[in-house]
Amino acid sequence: MVVQAILIGLIAAWGSLDYAFGTLYTFRPIVLGPLVGLVLGDVKTGVEIGASLELLFMGAISVGAYIPPDVNIGGVLATAFAISMGKGVDAAVALAMPIAVISLGIGNLVSAITPVCLKIADDGAAAGNDKKIMFTQWLMGAFATIYKFLLVFGAFYVGADKVQALLDFIPQFVLDGMGVAAGILPAMGFAMLMRMIINKKLIPFFFLGFVLASYANIPVLGVAIIAVIIAVEKFGFLEDRPVMAGNAEEVSDDDDF
Known part of the structure; x- marks a missing residue:
């Protein structure tokens, strides 16, 4: 369990590092979902959940001042919880958006703290030292990567049983409704994307x-x-x-x- 939690945390950490390597979009659920499935021994379900969550989050991209829910953490944890509890796409869809919104709130708190590092970059710019500017970039990126690793590791390690209890408490008709929503939400994701590009x-x-x-x-x-x-x-x-x-x-x- 500890090893799996560490590996899943590393998958989320890679999703954060993706931005540092030019935004390769490997942080998307369609990429990270199969990796989570590989760690938990169910690649097939990981692919299915990853593809479904990719459709759900397709319109969740940053445009202007809009900050979308945390697709990385939401996709990784929802996939990990669903597979570890023997559930499928319906459970993952039910968990993904709440987790992504909570992670976004935590990320905003972290983002309110890390700008103190910018003084290092300002001093480097004033002195003509570009190494300090690069150091600041990687330092702030390291904060985001470490916090996401710890968040996913801790949530998966201590939260699987509690999430299972929550799903057992939810009436079956609610889960059935989530199954219907799983078929509707991808269309909503496409619609959100089309509004920006069509x-x-x-x-x-x-x-x-x-x-x-x-x-x-x-x-x-x-x-x-x-x-x-x-x-x-x-x-x-x-x-x-x-x-x-x-x-x-x-x-x-x-x-x-």
């Missing part, structure tokens, strides 16, 4: 993907490959000098929905 130029491709998947029975991977081919052709990536499809004036005149 515009008049993208609408035809959206319906093209729908037609290919629904009426031509092309799997999602096939639709994705077709989308990549269209993007390569539309933006001229195979030409000597790639050009954008449309100039700045055309883009500015295109009203978003």
Whole structure:
């Protein structure tokens, strides 16, 4: 149990370090879920839960001043609790968002403390010492990584039995409702994402993907490959000098929905 808690904590820690390596998006549930399943000996369930939580959190990205729930901690702990208790996607969906919101609150407290380290960077900038600036970046990143490791390690090590008791206390009709919500929430995640990116130029491709998947029975991977081919052709990536499809004036005149 201790070894599993440590390994799951390290998975969450890697999710935090992902930002330091250029935001590779390996902190997403679709990547970390299978890793949690591997640690707990149930990769299949880890993949299923990770994919479902990825759809749930698809629209949970930072835009402007908006700080989304902690996808990393919510996905890792929800997957770990669901697998360790012998539950499936329904339980993970029920746990993921509350855990992510609580983790966000804890993260805000940590973020209120770590800016004291910025004085090191200010002094380095004033003295022309870039090493102090880099040190500050890694120091603040280390704080976030360590706190996430400790949070996940502690929560999984002491919380599995309590979470199991909570799930046993919840009436079956509530869990059934969570199962229905598990099918609805991915659509909500797509809708949140579409509100940020959809515009008049993208609408035809959206319906093209729908037609290919629904009426031509092309799997999602096939639709994705077709989308990549269209993007390569539309933006001229195979030409000597790639050009954008449309100039700045055309883009500015295109009203978003």
